Amino acid sequence: xxxxxxxxxxxxxxxxxxxxxxxxxxxxxxxxxxxxxxxxxxxxxxxxxxxxxxxxxxxxxxxxxxxxxxxxxxxxxxxxxxxxxxxxxxxxxxxxxxxxxxxxxxxxxxxxxxxxxxxxxxxxxxxxxxxxxxxxxxxxxxxxxxxxxxxxxxxxxxxxxxxxxxxxxxxxxxxxxxxxxxxxxxxxxxxxxxxxxxxxxxxxx
Amino acid sequence: xxxxxxxxxxxxxxxxxxxxxxxxxxxxxxxxxxxxxxxxxxxxxxxxxxxxxxxxxxxxxxxxxxxxxxxxxxxxxxxxxxxxxxxxxxxxxxxxxxxxxxxxxxxxxxxxxxxxxxxxxxxxxxxxxxxxxxxxxxxxxxxxxxxxxxxxxxxxxxxxxxxxxxxxxxxxxxxxxxxxxxxxxxxxxxxxxxxxxxxxxxxxx
DNA sequence: CCTACCGATCGGTAGG
DNA sequence: CCTACCGATCGGTAGG
Numbered sequence: 349x350x351x352x353x354x355x356x357x358x359x360x361x362x363x364x365x366x367x368x369x370x371x372x373x374x375x376x377x378x379x380x381x382x383x384x385x386x387x388x389x390x391x392x393x394x395x396x397x398x399x400x401x402x403x404x405x406x407x408x409x410x411x412x413x414x415x416x417x418x419x420x421x422x423x424x425x426x427x428x429x430x431x432x433x434x435x436x437x438x439x440x441x442x443x444x445x446x447x448x449x450x451x452x453x454x455x456x457x458x459x460x461x462x463x464x465x466x467x468x469x470x471x472x473x474x475x476x477x478x479x480x481x482x483x484x485x486x487x488x489x490x491x492x493x494x495x496x497x498x499x500x501x502x503x504x505x506x507x508x509x510x511x512x513x514x515x516x517x518x519x520x521x522x523x524x525x526x527x528x529x530x531x532x533x534x535x536x537x538x539x540x541x542x543x544x545x546x547x548x549x550x551x552x553x
Numbered sequence: 554x555x556x557x558x559x560x561x562x563x564x565x566x567x568x569x570x571x572x573x574x575x576x577x578x579x580x581x582x583x584x585x586x587x588x589x590x591x592x593x594x595x596x597x598x599x600x601x602x603x604x605x606x607x608x609x610x611x612x613x614x615x616x617x618x619x620x621x622x623x624x625x626x627x628x629x630x631x632x633x634x635x636x637x638x639x640x641x642x643x644x645x646x647x648x649x650x651x652x653x654x655x656x657x658x659x660x661x662x663x664x665x666x667x668x669x670x671x672x673x674x675x676x677x678x679x680x681x682x683x684x685x686x687x688x689x690x691x692x693x694x695x696x697x698x699x700x701x702x703x704x705x706x707x708x709x710x711x712x713x714x715x716x717x718x719x720x721x722x723x724x725x726x727x728x729x730x731x732x733x734x735x736x737x738x739x740x741x742x743x744x745x746x747x748x749x750x751x752x753x754x755x756x757x758x
Numbered sequence: 759c760c761t762a763c764c765g766a767t768c769g770g771t772a773g774g
Numbered sequence: 775c776c777t778a779c780c781g782a783t784c785g786g787t788a789g790g
Contacts, residue, residue: 380678401775460678469674472734473585473665512748519724529677543717606759
């Protein structure tokens with residue numbers, strides 16, 4: 349029984365590791381080819397697996413795509429939000445978020461820049477679970493930004509309309525992502541960082 | 554000979570009209586499904602034509618995709634640039650461009666919002682003629698914006714760094730497009746318009 | 759601009 | 775997690 353339990357646990361761990369390997373490779377492929385360019389054949393080949401082995405743990409392709417979106421959102425959180433976890437809420441945290449955000453735009457954990465921006469554009473006109481998932485990811489990130497803006501305002505550290513600042517900061521990041529990925533502007537991340545901090549500075553009392 | 558010329562001209566006109574019908578339908582399909590979601594079967598069916606008839610005038614699928622990109626760029630120009638053609642260069646033109654731009658974001662000639670933003674995200678990691686074409690479209694539009702910013706500055710109507718303003722305005726438009734298309738925020742276009750004009754106003758001497 | 763067809767690849771499944 | 779297979783669809787072409 350001990351042996352059997354050990355074996356089962358080991359199998360479950362291995363199965364979980366396999367799932368993670370598949371999702372990780374799926375994130376990489378989706379970053380370049382899009383979520384609808386995530387095809388099972390090439391994904392299986394890149395992993396040295398069969399198509400059935402790749403799609404099995406997720407039921408079908410859409411199940412895998414959903415896990416890819418979730419994993420990409422986790423990677424965004426790890427890169428942009430977590431580094432400032434111990435920074436004081438409000439304006440200090442906002443400044444730390446800007447720095448991590450622009451660092452993320454420049455040295456992206458994805459091969460093709462901001463996965464969230466790319467998936468937002470790809471999915472915004474295609475109703476379904478994938479679009480719903482991206483809607484959640486984007487609106488939670490914007491809500492998180494807005495929360496720290498309002499905290500900064502309550503502390504008397506910031507003026508202006510919170511939604512304006514959310515749109516400006518978010519827009520600066522999207523524009524920088526275009527400058528880096530499409531236009532090949534290597535200075536764009538630092539440029540965006542300077543712009544974002546200037547917007548904040550301008551709104552201080 | 555006159556008859557023959559007449560017939561040839563009529564045929565050429567009809568062929569041209571067919572090309573335009575195909576490209577127009579291709580723009581609609583690409584706006585929702587992406588340029589790599591532009592498939593010949595469904596496109597042909599939506600036109601009541603055969604696949605061969607749809608792809609023939611363009612050689613192959615990529616030739617059609619290129620024409621779709623060109624046509625979408627023309628539609629952007631017609632909606633955003635042309636309405637201000639008779640407005641004075643510099644700050645007046647810049648203000649008119651902002652108004653038309655936000656109107657374009659709200660009442661888009663495409664079924665799925667800004668085609669330029671969507672295609673930029675879809676193509677930025679996929680080298681080839683399509684990416685090159687989008688690079689051209691985006692850098693020419695940004696250059697046009699920058700030109701009128703520098704004219705306004707030379708006239709003493711505007712302060713600040715031109716590239717900063719290009720990125721901020723462009724970013725505000727991309728963020729508004731996300732708010733409209735993904736988040737369903739019907740006020741986003743007017744919000745962006747107010748933000749853009751406020752940025753301009755803030756940079757006046 | 760059509761029909762009829764090509765090989766390749768798609769997502770998915772049966773069975774082990 | 776594999777092999778072997780399914781029907782459907784892909785882009786493209788020959789011939790008219």
